[in-house]
Amino acid sequence: MTAPTERADAARNRLRILDAARRLLAADGFAELSLDAVAKEAGVGVGTVYRRFHNRAGLVYALIEDNETRFQEAFTLLCEDEAPSAQDRLRAFLHGLADLVDGNRELLLLAEASAPAGRYHSAPFRRHHEQIAGMVAELAPDMDADYVADLLLMAFTPGLFDFQRTERGWDVHRIKCGLDTLIARFGAAENAAARRRSRAADSDAAT
CATH class of the missing domain: 1.10.357.10 (Tetracycline Repressor, domain 2)
Structure with a gap:
């Protein structure tokens, strides 16, 4: 069974979130990374980040x-x-x-x-x-x-x-x-x- 194709808007949000996380990591370091801060930096709702990555570990693994x-x-x-x-x-x-x-x-x-x-x-x-x-x-x-x-x-x-x-x-x-x-x-x-x-x-x- 073929995996469903990611919606274009969801794919864009994912890239925005990951790019925002990288910027925050570069500026503030790893200890300060939070999903709330990433959502604010990415310009998306906090719920969007949590639904996509669930927790900070999920976001980090996405970066990896x-x-x-x-x-x-x-x-x-x-x-x-x-x-x-x-x-x-x-x-x-x-x-x-x-x-x-x-x-x-x-x-x-x-x-x-x-x-x-x-x-x-x-x-x-x-x-x-x-x-x-x-x-x-x-x-x-x-x-x-x-x-x-x-x-x-x-x-x-x-x-x-x-x-x-x-x-x-x-x-x-x-x-x-x-x-x-x-x-x-x-x-x-x-x-x-x-x-x-x-x-x-x-x-x-x-x-």
């Missing part, structure tokens, strides 16, 4: 979606141009996600503070989980891909990511290297499982 779109486009282009293996695709995806989270840290922290569980119900999180689970299932079929996807996405929890960057003083390169270690272990585990399956098949054939 712009960068998410660019991230997805870059990943799709990589896969089309280079046709990488599942392991290389997963590595590129997680590295790109680390850059995305680092570049949106303050917005993500604001969203997390506004609605702690909101991240798990957001469109980007559901999309990332589906993509990672698909690559894990391809890389290591014997693993519980959905659970592993949740574990990998925990690395991008805004509070934890910010703690690693600020309190521990880790740079993004170190975080990416940690992710690489996990990915390599997934590949090694699948290779070992494949060898066991091959030996079992040989044994069955011999008998």
Whole structure:
């Protein structure tokens, strides 16, 4: 079933609201962002903003979606141009996600503070989980891909990511290297499982 097309006036209001939010963020910072202030800056009714975004977290995630779109486009282009293996695709995806989270840290922290569980119900999180689970299932079929996807996405929890960057003083390169270690272990585990399956098949054939 095709999703309904957004009305032209609703689309215009959405752009006005997001542009107003960006102006307020640039002028006053993240802590001062409120839906009432955004509505006033955008020249729309407060009800319009609340109906569209529900709360501050919803508005913040809408802002993040712009960068998410660019991230997805870059990943799709990589896969089309280079046709990488599942392991290389997963590595590129997680590295790109680390850059995305680092570049949106303050917005993500604001969203997390506004609605702690909101991240798990957001469109980007559901999309990332589906993509990672698909690559894990391809890389290591014997693993519980959905659970592993949740574990990998925990690395991008805004509070934890910010703690690693600020309190521990880790740079993004170190975080990416940690992710690489996990990915390599997934590949090694699948290779070992494949060898066991091959030996079992040989044994069955011999008998």
